[in-house]
Amino acid sequence: MASYLNSAFFNRLETLTLRMQPDLRGFFGGKHLVKSYGQTVDFADYREYTIGDDIRRIDWNLYCRFEKYYLKLFTDERQMHVQIFLDCSASMDVSSQKSEYAVALAAALGYLAVHNNDKVSFHFIRGQRAADPFGIIVGRASFFAAMGELERQKYESEADFYSAFRSTPIGTSDGLTVLISDFFTDEKWKSAVSYLCRKKRQVLLIHLLTPEEADPGFLGRTQLIDSEVPELADRRNVRVRVTKALLEAYKEVIDEMRADIKAFSISHGIQFLPVITSRPIEKVIFDDLFGVGLIK
Amino acid sequence: MIFQWLLPLGFLGLLSLAALLLIYILKPKYQQRVVASSIPWLLAIKKRKKKFPFDRFSNIIVFLCQVAIFTAAAMILAQPTLVNEEMVNAGNERIIILDAGMNMHATFAEYDGTYNLTRFEKAINEIKAEIDRVLYEEDGTISIIVAEKEPRFLIEDMGRDSYTEIVTALDEAECSYSVPDLEGAVLFAQEKVNVNPQAKVEVFSGTDFGYMGDAVTVHNLSNTAHEWNIAIMSAVPSYVDNEYIFEVDVAAYGNVSKITNLYIDILGVDDGVEVKDFEGMKLPVTFEVDSNHLEKGQTQHLTLKATDTQIGGNADWLVPSFREAKLSFRDIEDSIEADNHISVFGGERDEVKVQYYSERRNMFSFLTFYTMQESMRRTRDIVFDPVYDIDEIPQSKGFDFYIYEHDVPLETFDGGLPDDGVLIFFDPSPEILESLNLGVEVGNYVSVEEDDVFTRGASNPIFANLDPEDITISEYLQIKPTAGSGYSSLLNCGDDPLLLAKKEGASQVVILPFSVNQSNLAFTALALLYRNILEYYMPLTLTEYNYQIDETATLNCKGVRIDVTDPEGEKVEELREFPAEYELSEIGTYTFTTLFALNKPSEIRSVFVRPPLSESSLFQVADLGLIINNEDIFAKNTKDMFLIFACIILALLFVEWILQFKDII
Numbered sequence: 001m002a003s004y005l006n007s008a009f010f011n012r013l014e015t016l017t018l019r020m021q022p023d024l025r026g027f028f029g030g031k032h033l034v035k036s037y038g039q040t041v042d043f044a045d046y047r048e049y050t051i052g053d054d055i056r057r058i059d060w061n062l063y064c065r066f067e068k069y070y071l072k073l074f075t076d077e078r079q080m081h082v083q084i085f086l087d088c089s090a091s092m093d094v095s096s097q098k099s100e101y102a103v104a105l106a107a108a109l110g111y112l113a114v115h116n117n118d119k120v121s122f123h124f125i126r127g128q129r130a131a132d133p134f135g136i137i138v139g140r141a142s143f144f145a146a147m148g149e150l151e152r153q154k155y156e157s158e159a160d161f162y163s164a165f166r167s168t169p170i171g172t173s174d175g176l177t178v179l180i181s182d183f184f185t186d187e188k189w190k191s192a193v194s195y196l197c198r199k200k201r202q203v204l205l206i207h208l209l210t211p212e213e214a215d216p217g218f219l220g221r222t223q224l225i226d227s228e229v230p231e232l233a234d235r236r237n238v239r240v241r242v243t244k245a246l247l248e249a250y251k252e253v254i255d256e257m258r259a260d261i262k263a264f265s266i267s268h269g270i271q272f273l274p275v276i277t278s279r280p281i282e283k284v285i286f287d288d289l290f291g292v293g294l295i296k
Numbered sequence: 297m298i299f300q301w302l303l304p305l306g307f308l309g310l311l312s313l314a315a316l317l318l319i320y321i322l323k324p325k326y327q328q329r330v331v332a333s334s335i336p337w338l339l340a341i342k343k344r345k346k347k348f349p350f351d352r353f354s355n356i357i358v359f360l361c362q363v364a365i366f367t368a369a370a371m372i373l374a375q376p377t378l379v380n381e382e383m384v385n386a387g388n389e390r391i392i393i394l395d396a397g398m399n400m401h402a403t404f405a406e407y408d409g410t411y412n413l414t415r416f417e418k419a420i421n422e423i424k425a426e427i428d429r430v431l432y433e434e435d436g437t438i439s440i441i442v443a444e445k446e447p448r449f450l451i452e453d454m455g456r457d458s459y460t461e462i463v464t465a466l467d468e469a470e471c472s473y474s475v476p477d478l479e480g481a482v483l484f485a486q487e488k489v490n491v492n493p494q495a496k497v498e499v500f501s502g503t504d505f506g507y508m509g510d511a512v513t514v515h516n517l518s519n520t521a522h523e524w525n526i527a528i529m530s531a532v533p534s535y536v537d538n539e540y541i542f543e544v545d546v547a548a549y550g551n552v553s554k555i556t557n558l559y560i561d562i563l564g565v566d567d568g569v570e571v572k573d574f575e576g577m578k579l580p581v582t583f584e585v586d587s588n589h590l591e592k593g594q595t596q597h598l599t600l601k602a603t604d605t606q607i608g609g610n611a612d613w614l615v616p617s618f619r620e621a622k623l624s625f626r627d628i629e630d631s632i633e634a635d636n637h638i639s640v641f642g643g644e645r646d647e648v649k650v651q652y653y654s655e656r657r658n659m660f661s662f663l664t665f666y667t668m669q670e671s672m673r674r675t676r677d678i679v680f681d682p683v684y685d686i687d688e689i690p691q692s693k694g695f696d697f698y699i700y701e702h703d704v705p706l707e708t709f710d711g712g713l714p715d716d717g718v719l720i721f722f723d724p725s726p727e728i729l730e731s732l733n734l735g736v737e738v739g740n741y742v743s744v745e746e747d748d749v750f751t752r753g754a755s756n757p758i759f760a761n762l763d764p765e766d767i768t769i770s771e772y773l774q775i776k777p778t779a780g781s782g783y784s785s786l787l788n789c790g791d792d793p794l795l796l797a798k799k800e801g802a803s804q805v806v807i808l809p810f811s812v813n814q815s816n817l818a819f820t821a822l823a824l825l826y827r828n829i830l831e832y833y834m835p836l837t838l839t840e841y842n843y844q845i846d847e848t849a850t851l852n853c854k855g856v857r858i859d860v861t862d863p864e865g866e867k868v869e870e871l872r873e874f875p876a877e878y879e880l881s882e883i884g885t886y887t888f889t890t891l892f893a894l895n896k897p898s899e900i901r902s903v904f905v906r907p908p909l910s911e912s913s914l915f916q917v918a919d920l921g922l923i924i925n926n927e928d929i930f931a932k933n934t935k936d937m938f939l940i941f942a943c944i945i946l947a948l949l950f951v952e953w954i955l956q957f958k959d960i961i
Contacts, residue, residue, distance in 0.1 A: 091332035091333045092332075094330060094331065094332040098332075182332055182333070184332055184333030184335050184336065185333075185335075186335075210332075213331075213332055216331075218329060220327065221324055221325070221326045221327065222326060222327050222328070222329050223326040223327070223328045223329070224329060224331050224334050224337050225328055225329065225330045225331065225334075226331065226333055226334040226335075227330050227331065227332055227333065228333060229334075236334045236335075236338065237334065238334060238337065238338065238341070239326050240337065240341060245344060245348075246340055246341065246344055249340040249341070249343045249344045249347070250336055250337060250340040252340070252343065253336045253339045253340045253343060254336055257336065
């Protein structure tokens with residue numbers, strides 16, 4: 001992680017702010033403007049007085065002009081809860097580059113949240129569980145304390161997103177959920193993400209692949225051993241003669257997988273970011289996330 | 297165009313397929329590679345299979361391609377070659393087959409009584425016209441094959457420059473009386489056609505052929521409207537009830553409607569008193585018109601007897617023997633004259649005079665010779681002259697066989713041994729053998745013991761049909777032939793001969809040194825022994841007297857030589873080794889004169905040679921097919937198939953490359 005997350009990198013992150021959706025409800029405090037009216041000093045709108053309103057908020061100047069009671073409304077700023085789910089299945093650790101990259105992304109997003117006075121929690125999905133070893137992190141001190149443990153996570157077995165989400169307390173419309181995964185799983189990830197959508201959370205899906213996964217460079221007779229299924233006799237560990245044609249088909253499959261995730265994201269109002277680990281993480285943060293519209 | 301393998305051993309290269317199979321049998325090694333997930337790979341494989349469903353067969357197609365490549369390579373080793381056959385054209389050539397069989401003598405009388413040209417003469421004229429056309433209009437060449445007993449080229453491959461020679465050869469050609477070997481002539485023609493398939497074959501014959509090939513043209517010279525033939529097919533004498541009768545077959549071919557006479561003259565009839573000629577007999581024969589008889593003829597069987605007064609014979613004309621019987625049709629003018637007459641021989645049975653001397657009168661010898669007489673009655677007259685009187689001196693001249701049994705008065709041989717017949721000594725005394733100087737050393741009388749064995753000696757017809765094991769002799773005189781005496785021992789008891797025989801020029805002697813009284817020989821066995829001796833020393837010169845031309849007569853000789861005289865009366869051969877085979881190549885009467893080493897007159901026997909029976913049929917339809925094979929004769933032009941097979945291999949390699957690396961393109 002040292003290669004990605006260093007003080008210079010974090011210093012640059014401090015120039016950025018997470019762009020949260022305004023219809024989130026969030027928590028009291030914080031820096032994110034939301035659609036609801038609050039107690040800030042930024043004017044938002046007027047509306048007629050109704051019984052029960054706080055008479056202290058009547059704009060008397062308007063009363064003088066229109067002889068009607070209008071309330072002066074101000075925007076509200078809320079604190080969001082950023083939940084970062086990291087796929088800790090064995091497939092994410094097939095190369096150290098991939099796992100480090102995922103951790104770096106998670107840390108960067110966590111730091112952005114902490115920097116914006118948001119609450120952050122890290123969830124490590126293994127099997128049907130999503131471990132939450134740090135709890136809710138608020139403040140930089142707590143964040144950096146957790147960073148030491150972040151890179152020591154184990155990657156093993158498979159990841160069942162749906163079960164993991166269901167077993168994790170997820171608030172309704174109170175922030176952003178980030179899922180970092182290679183999505184080498186079955187179709188149940190869609191149910192899991194749909195669950196998040198039903199919770200009215202802002203969702204960011206980061207599809208993380210290594211260059212070798214995006215474009216394998218080997219040919220010939222190969223026994224492919226699935227990192228999540230170490231038993232050689234398992235039918236998923238196929239013997240295959242890798243040809244150029246098969247590689248082309250593989251790349252088509254990867255492209256289709258991404259297109260599928262993207263289409264699902266568009267249809268559900270989800271932000272989606274495909275990432276190849278060969279791309280410098282700074283570019284992902286400062287360019288790609290800009291493109292997605294998550295940061296400003 | 298024919299495909300051939302010039303070096304079939306090259307197919308041993310197919311053994312390399314075993315190596316290929318071994319490679320496939322050995323399991324390929326798969327490298328192991330850990331991937332994040334095999335899910336996309338499985339999806340890719342599924343996608344690939346969906347996109348290219350035949351991919352699953354690619355491995356087997358690749359294997360088949362490799363097998364085909366190895367096979368094609370082995371085929372190249374076997375040197376594949378295309379043999380292209382180009383038709384040979386050696387120019388215009390005409391091959392003429394001229395039938396020279398007896399039927400080509402056929403002609404017919406014109407209304408004015410003059411005879412038309414024979415078939416052969418007509419054929420010669422037509423061939424000359426054909427030669428003119430071929431030589432001068434087609435500028436071709438001519439070969440003429442004469443089909444007679446043995447086919448031969450009259451001329452061969454002659455062109456315009458040899459016209460005179462061709463015509464001369466044709467003018468000198470003669471028609472034979474043989475059966476033509478048309479099949480052999482066709483083979484000769486086939487040899488010519490093998491060289492030049494465009495050669496045409498023309499056959500000039502009086503015979504119809506069942507089927508003909510395209511390359512053959514038959515000119516049938518027969519004339520069914522005018523030609524006809526009457527023939528004496530056979531005449532065989534038959535000795536019945538002490539006289540000869542004649543079994544005769546006559547036949548007519550063509551549209552014949554005739555009542556004619558078969559004339560018979562029997563010459564040299566010996567009734568025992570004088571030799572007579574019975575002439576003037578004739579038997580009316582009727583042939584009716586029947587178109588079905590064109591080919592197979594209308595045959596009749598006749599039995600002729602000289603005592604038959606209805607045919608001009610006489611009740612007194614008994615024929616106990618005859619020298620020659622002449623049968624002929626004289627009043628007809630048919631197409632072939634040569635088969636209108638025939639001479640019959642075989643009516644003179646051999647007379648064999650036997651003198652038997654024994655000091656003891658006995659019925660045993662009488663029964664023996666009577667039995668022998670009866671058994672040989674059909675072919676020989678055996679005159680038996682026994683001498684039993686011990687005071688009588690037996691004759692030493694005038695017999696064919698002199699048999700002396702037991703002791704003989706030495707005065708008998710005062711004038712020397714008989715020189716005109718075979719001497720047979722049965723149980724001779726030692727004194728006789730020693731005094732006559734017969735070429736044997738005489739020992740003592742020997743009694744036969746129980747364990748003595750009788751064995752057959754040298755192979756000789758004298759001992760035919762006799763088994764030594766059936767003979768028992770109790771005592772015999774021990775004799776031994778001197779060196780160079782020429783005896784053959786035919787029966788032995790131990791080392792002692794019991795039957796000595798020799799036949800060397802005038803010295804013809806048989807010695808049996810035992811008494812029949814001290815043996816178990818029955819008179820029938822003894823008769824058989826005498827018969828064998830007679831057959832050995834005096835065989836019949838001829839056993840068959842009727843022949844067709846080109847047949848072979850088998851001759852035996854009583855003496856030392858037979859002189860052969862042909863139908864023209866010329867002595868043509870002296871035969872000295874017997875039995876002899878003599879080919880009768882002319883029609884007519886052949887005479888065989890036997891000359892003896894013994895002091896006796898020569899013997900004359902004759903046979904008649906008639907034309908071939910089959911040729912008397914004028915309108916034959918031959919089973920022979922005149923098929924000349926002129927289609928499959930081509931000059932071979934070979935073309936190496938190496939390049940084609942190399943291209944096949946390249947194509948297969950390309951296909952394999954496509955299958956193996958098609959994802960590249």
